[in-house]
Each structure stands twice: as C-alpha cells, then as structure tokens.
Amino acid sequence: MxxxxxxxxxxxxxxxxxxxxxxxxxxxxxxxxxxxxxxxxxxxxxxxxxxxxxxxxxxxxxxxxxxxxxxxxxxxxxxxxxxxxxxxxxxxxxxxxxxxxxxxxxxxxxxxxxxxxxxxxxxxxxxxxxxxxxxxxxxxxxxxxxxxxxxxxxxxxxxxxxxxxxxxxxxxxxxxxxxxxxxxxxxxxxxLVPPWREGGQKQYVEAPSPPAATGQGTSAVRAWALEHLDRPLALKQLADRAGMSVRTFTRRFREETGSSPGQWITVQRAERARQLLERTDLSIDQVARESGFGTAASLRLQLRGRLDVAPSAYRRTFRADPGVRRTS
Missing domain, CATH: 3.40.50.880 (Class I glutamine amidotransferase (GATase) domain)
Structure with a gap:
C-alpha cells in the first residue's frame, strides 16, 4: 500500500x-x-x-x-x-x-x-x-x-x-x-531546492553531481577534487592545477562557490561520508578513509558538528532498502 x-x-x-x-x-x-x-x-x-x-x-x-x-x-x-x-x-x-x-x-x-x-x-x-x-x-x-x-x-x-x-x-x-x-x-x-538543510539551521547543500569542467574558473579543479576526496588536498596543489596563484584561486573559488576551498572540501567530504553510510556496508573506519577524514574519530567529530549525530546513528536513521516500500 x-x-x-x-x-x-x-x-x-x-x-x-x-x-x-x-x-x-x-x-x-x-x-x-x-x-x-x-x-x-x-x-x-x-x-x-x-x-x-x-x-x-x-x-x-x-x-x-x-x-x-x-x-x-x-x-x-x-x-x-x-x-x-x-x-x-x-x-x-x-x-x-x-x-x-x-x-x-x-x-x-x-x-x-x-x-x-x-x-x-x-x-x-x-x-x-x-x-x-x-x-x-x-x-x-x-x-x-x-x-x-x-x-x-x-x-x-x-x-x-x-x-x-x-x-x-x-x-x-x-x-x-x-x-x-x-x-x-x-x-x-x-x-530546485537544496537537498539537505539539517534541523539545527546550519544550511547544508550537497552536490549531487560534479561541476561541469568548463576550463574556466575553478570548476575543473572542483571536479577533479571530487574524484580525489580521499587524498590530502592542499590549497597550493589546487591553485597549481588551476594555473593560478593561491591568492587568485582563493578569490575566484569564493566568488564561484560562496565559500573558501577548505570549507568547500570539508562539506564535500561530509557529503561523501553520508552517501557511503547510506549506500554501502563499509565500516566507519573505511568510510572515514574513503571520504578523506582519515580516522573514525575525525569523521565522528565532523558529523557531530554538522549534523549532531554519530556516523553509526546516521546510518541506522537514513539507510533505506530501495526494495522495501515503507508505510510508516
């Protein structure tokens, strides 16, 4: 039903x-x-x-x-x-x-x-x-x-x-x-609304797909970063990939995304962690590594700060079997 x-x-x-x-x-x-x-x-x-x-x-x-x-x-x-x-x-x-x-x-x-x-x-x-x-x-x-x-x-x-x-x-x-x-x-x-704003009134907008790599601005670097969230992503490394100075890259990045490169990467890593918790059976340690947080302790700290929930509790709450049609 x-x-x-x-x-x-x-x-x-x-x-x-x-x-x-x-x-x-x-x-x-x-x-x-x-x-x-x-x-x-x-x-x-x-x-x-x-x-x-x-x-x-x-x-x-x-x-x-x-x-x-x-x-x-x-x-x-x-x-x-x-x-x-x-x-x-x-x-x-x-x-x-x-x-x-x-x-x-x-x-x-x-x-x-x-x-x-x-x-x-x-x-x-x-x-x-x-x-x-x-x-x-x-x-x-x-x-x-x-x-x-x-x-x-x-x-x-x-x-x-x-x-x-x-x-x-x-x-x-x-x-x-x-x-x-x-x-x-x-x-x-x-x-055309944000998929996620958690109840604590901290706006949290996930990126459902990578930005189009247009060759202009920082979009190509952001697309690359999304494919490598499990690696260290230093600001100078990102600026070099964009062919810009750190100062110019940071300014352009904020103009295009509304946040600093570090803030944006943390948000994307949190989104990756949420997806892995919802869609895979990876352990919390594996989710932490795959999303770029490194350790389970760091992942817990991030999710606690953003969503006020532990990774295991988040998985229990939001993981749904797509083959089950719930009625309550």
Missing part, C-alpha cells in the same frame, strides 16, 4: 504551505518510477475553505480521511494570535484530530504547530514554529519543549517545522528518512 499523507486544510490556510506536502511527497518515486506516497487534502466538513489569499479551495475529502492516513500534516494558517488559536480549535477540529489512529505520524508546517499544541499532541515533546511567533508559542504552551532556533524537530512520530521554506526542509527530511537520500535528492532537484 502506498503511504497516505493527509493534509488538513483549515480556514485561512496559507496557500504556499498547503501545497508543500503535495509537491514534495507527491514527487517521490521508487526506482521504477512508481509513487511512494499518495497525498490527499481534507477539510473539517469536506467543503471549501478560504485561504489567506484572495481565493478559496475545494477538496475531495472530509475528516474521515484522517482515519486512514499514515501521516497527517497540518499547514499554517494566517493568524496565530491566542484569539485565533482559540477560535480555530473548535469541537469539529478536536473531533477530527481524534479520528487519527494511534501511531500515525503527525507533522506541522510553520504555525500549524499551534493547533497540534492546543490539542495536547505536543505536550512534553520538542517542537518549533516560525521564529516570529516563538515567544507567543512559549507563553501559550509552556508544557511543550520549544526549540526556537531550529528549522525543524523530529521526535519520531511527531515532527514540526519553522516557517515557509522550513516546511520544504521537513518534508524532504521525512522522504530521506523513509526512503534514503537518492529519492529525496531527486525530489529536491526537481523542485
């Missing part, structure tokens, strides 16, 4: 956030091109609802959809004031949320977390919301373990995200968690 993602659209829903689950989950495919998720939208009564923009949306489902969902997503509505939250948390919403089966994965995008919190579904759980509303959230829901400084939180079956683009990050994170990086990266490339 294809994993069913139910998106609950409430009155005043923000159209951008409403469309994120369909765009991300709806674009996930297995190697044969079959969809890995089915995304459906519902309202509290199956009727149209107003959006925060100048149009209304009509849906095909009422709250009964929530009874069958494997994942339920609550996107943001325009108003998160205490009065608006009280007004939105009607008996009809409480009854709809009560239809959700135990163990169903719950997700909120932006201020959708206010409604999950109002329902008591975030009590004792880590959660986040849009940075503009974190102080208000903390006052309203002191029983929630609010983390105001992250893009998203993942507490297993309950996940929350900050505003707008962080909802994209969260959905990609879930696809990666369910089906591995290859599937998530393909979705991200189709959407």
């Amino acid at each position: 294809t994993h069913l993602v139910a998106v609950l659209a409430l009155d005043g829903v923000i159209a951008f956030e409403l469309g994120i689950p369909a765009r991300i989950f709806g674009g996930a495919r297995d190697p044969a091109g079959r969809p890995l998720y089915r995304v459906a939208t519902c309202t509290l009564d199956g009727g149209p609802v107003a959006t925060s923009a100048d149009f209304r949306i009509a849906v095909d489902h009422g709250p009964e959809l929530l009874e069958r969902a494997d994942t339920v997503v609550v996107p943001a509505s325009a108003d998160s004031s205490p009065e608006a939250v009280d007004a939105a948390f009607t008996p009809a919403l409480a009854a709809a949320l009560a239809r959700i089966r135990p163990g169903t994965r719950l997700m909120s995008i932006c201020t959708g977390s206010f409604l999950l919190a109002a329902a008591g579904l975030l009590d004792g759980r880590p959660a986040t919301t849009h940075w503009r509303y974190t102080a208000r959230f903390a006052r309203l829901f002191p029983q929630v373990r609010l983390d105001p400084d992250v893009l998203y939180t993942d507490d297993g079956d309950v996940l929350t995200s900050g505003g707008v683009a962080a909802g994209v990050d969260l959905c990609l994170h879930v696809v990666r968690r369910d089906h591995g990086s290859a599937v998530a990266n393909a979705v991200a490339r189709n959407c």
Whole structure:
C-alpha cells in the first residue's frame, strides 16, 4: 500500500504551505518510477475553505480521511494570535484530530504547530514554529519543549517545522528518512531546492553531481577534487592545477562557490561520508578513509558538528532498502 499523507486544510490556510506536502511527497518515486506516497487534502466538513489569499479551495475529502492516513500534516494558517488559536480549535477540529489512529505520524508546517499544541499532541515533546511567533508559542504552551532556533524537530512520530521554506526542509527530511537520500535528492532537484538543510539551521547543500569542467574558473579543479576526496588536498596543489596563484584561486573559488576551498572540501567530504553510510556496508573506519577524514574519530567529530549525530546513528536513521516500500 502506498503511504497516505493527509493534509488538513483549515480556514485561512496559507496557500504556499498547503501545497508543500503535495509537491514534495507527491514527487517521490521508487526506482521504477512508481509513487511512494499518495497525498490527499481534507477539510473539517469536506467543503471549501478560504485561504489567506484572495481565493478559496475545494477538496475531495472530509475528516474521515484522517482515519486512514499514515501521516497527517497540518499547514499554517494566517493568524496565530491566542484569539485565533482559540477560535480555530473548535469541537469539529478536536473531533477530527481524534479520528487519527494511534501511531500515525503527525507533522506541522510553520504555525500549524499551534493547533497540534492546543490539542495536547505536543505536550512534553520538542517542537518549533516560525521564529516570529516563538515567544507567543512559549507563553501559550509552556508544557511543550520549544526549540526556537531550529528549522525543524523530529521526535519520531511527531515532527514540526519553522516557517515557509522550513516546511520544504521537513518534508524532504521525512522522504530521506523513509526512503534514503537518492529519492529525496531527486525530489529536491526537481523542485530546485537544496537537498539537505539539517534541523539545527546550519544550511547544508550537497552536490549531487560534479561541476561541469568548463576550463574556466575553478570548476575543473572542483571536479577533479571530487574524484580525489580521499587524498590530502592542499590549497597550493589546487591553485597549481588551476594555473593560478593561491591568492587568485582563493578569490575566484569564493566568488564561484560562496565559500573558501577548505570549507568547500570539508562539506564535500561530509557529503561523501553520508552517501557511503547510506549506500554501502563499509565500516566507519573505511568510510572515514574513503571520504578523506582519515580516522573514525575525525569523521565522528565532523558529523557531530554538522549534523549532531554519530556516523553509526546516521546510518541506522537514513539507510533505506530501495526494495522495501515503507508505510510508516
């Protein structure tokens, strides 16, 4: 059975956030091109609802959809004031949320977390919301373990995200968690968004393919470096390959990539390590050598600093068997 993602659209829903689950989950495919998720939208009564923009949306489902969902997503509505939250948390919403089966994965995008919190579904759980509303959230829901400084939180079956683009990050994170990086990266490339920004709000953009070796600038050197990440890559060696002085090479490299050569190489090595952890059975020591970190201790330090996770834990979390279609 294809994993069913139910998106609950409430009155005043923000159209951008409403469309994120369909765009991300709806674009996930297995190697044969079959969809890995089915995304459906519902309202509290199956009727149209107003959006925060100048149009209304009509849906095909009422709250009964929530009874069958494997994942339920609550996107943001325009108003998160205490009065608006009280007004939105009607008996009809409480009854709809009560239809959700135990163990169903719950997700909120932006201020959708206010409604999950109002329902008591975030009590004792880590959660986040849009940075503009974190102080208000903390006052309203002191029983929630609010983390105001992250893009998203993942507490297993309950996940929350900050505003707008962080909802994209969260959905990609879930696809990666369910089906591995290859599937998530393909979705991200189709959407022209970074495949990976970890929840601690440290942007982490992987390079799915080497840069084109144009013979100009530093692209040819970067392509060569990606093929030799397991070797020492000294700055002078890279500059010599580009036929530039170290100073000129460093300046051109930063203009083209936005980072220094050393920073870029470290990011690429971390990405190589992540791929090896997800896709191979190499030991942690072998992954460290193949990715250029040299030792398992160095690899652990890098992943801890970037992703706040140990290599073995990362492998357990993100490695997925492409032949298994998960439903939860």
